[in-house]
Amino acid sequence: MTLPRPSTDAGRAGLDAFVSAPGRALAAFDFDGTLAPIVADPRTSAPYPGIVDTLADLAGLIGSVAVITGRPAATAVRMGGLERVRGITVLGHYGAERWEDGHVTAADPPPGVALVREELPGLVARAGAPEGTWIEDKGRSLSVHTRRTADPDGALALLTPALTALAERAELRVEPGRMVVELRPQGVDKGATLTALVEETGTRAVLYAGDDLGDLPAFGAVAALRGQGVPGLTVCSSSEEVTAVADAADLVVPGPAGLAGLLGGLTEAIRAPGA
Numbered sequence: 001m002t003l004p005r006p007s008t009d010a011g012r013a014g015l016d017a018f019v020s021a022p023g024r025a026l027a028a029f030d031f032d033g034t035l036a037p038i039v040a041d042p043r044t045s046a047p048y049p050g051i052v053d054t055l056a057d058l059a060g061l062i063g064s065v066a067v068i069t070g071r072p073a074a075t076a077v078r079m080g081g082l083e084r085v086r087g088i089t090v091l092g093h094y095g096a097e098r099w100e101d102g103h104v105t106a107a108d109p110p111p112g113v114a115l116v117r118e119e120l121p122g123l124v125a126r127a128g129a130p131e132g133t134w135i136e137d138k139g140r141s142l143s144v145h146t147r148r149t150a151d152p153d154g155a156l157a158l159l160t161p162a163l164t165a166l167a168e169r170a171e172l173r174v175e176p177g178r179m180v181v182e183l184r185p186q187g188v189d190k191g192a193t194l195t196a197l198v199e200e201t202g203t204r205a206v207l208y209a210g211d212d213l214g215d216l217p218a219f220g221a222v223a224a225l226r227g228q229g230v231p232g233l234t235v236c237s238s239s240e241e242v243t244a245v246a247d248a249a250d251l252v253v254p255g256p257a258g259l260a261g262l263l264g265g266l267t268e269a270i271r272a273p274g275a
């Protein structure tokens with residue numbers, strides 16, 4: 001299997017460094033839209049067939065593997081069967097939660113989350129949310145999904161002003177995503193989380209793959225790490241729903257299926273260098 005060629009010089013250098021010194025490489029992945037295909041009902045998400053086995057193979061060859069997700073850490077582990085990947089770190093809620101070896105550590109959520117939990121159903125109803133709008137309560141954040149409405153973008157446009165006002169009152173952050181708006185605690189994002197993990201693990205080459213706007217801070221972190229002498233590769237799991245991520249990536253693969261191919265190619269390239 002031939003490895004795809006990143007479109008940027010920095011991405012090519014990142015890929016070369018990753019494959020040539022795998023023992024100090026970190027591969028980190030978003031979950032929904034990256035490891036798991038997008039589905040209409042978030043409660044039914046599942047990894048792309050075979051991708052977790054491929055990830056487990058790769059994990060045995062490189063320094064560190066992580067998933068950094070907007071989901072609660074334990075939810076991503078359960079939905080993904082990620083406990084099968086030896087040594088994996090799963091950072092949930094953009095890094096506010098950490099799952100390792102079956103244990104979750106996290107600080108308490110700020111009080112604004114309880115305020116949003118109380119007020120969100122009434123606010124969504126008063127705003128005239130169309131049928132199919134769904135509130136996902138993730139414990140330390142809440143998301144309003146519109147994918148199952150007749151006009152998801154229109155529903156988001158209708159609801160976002162009121163959601164933004166509620167987030168301001170609750171001192172929470174508004175996180176836009178694929179047919180979803182999330183109200184979540186401030187002070188953490190995937191970029192800071194990835195940077196901290198790179199420092200903690202002594203990583204010398206980093207790969208980050210994502211598909212949505214919430215992944216762009218991690219792409220920014222890879223760019224900043226390059227400036228500090230850590231080569232890196234950003235990978236977009238592409239969709240027609242979000243083009244900004246492809247625009248920012250060194251390498252674009254066609255969705256989770258394309259990522260599965262890339263992971264297989266990396267595994268082969270590390271096992272048989274120069275083949």
Ligand SMILES: O=P(O)(O)OC[C@H]1O[C@H](O[C@H]2O[C@H](CO)[C@@H](O)[C@H](O)[C@H]2O)[C@H](O)[C@@H](O)[C@@H]1O
Pocket residue numbers: 030031032033037038039040041042045068069070071136138143145147177178179180182212214
């Ligand atoms: O950081 P991620 O792992 O990508 O999580 C981001 C959000 O993913 C989920 O929503 C998205 O995936 C759903 C299932 O495919 C889809 O129905 C929805 O439209 C997407 O926005 C999840 O439900 C959210 O809580 C996550 O924040």
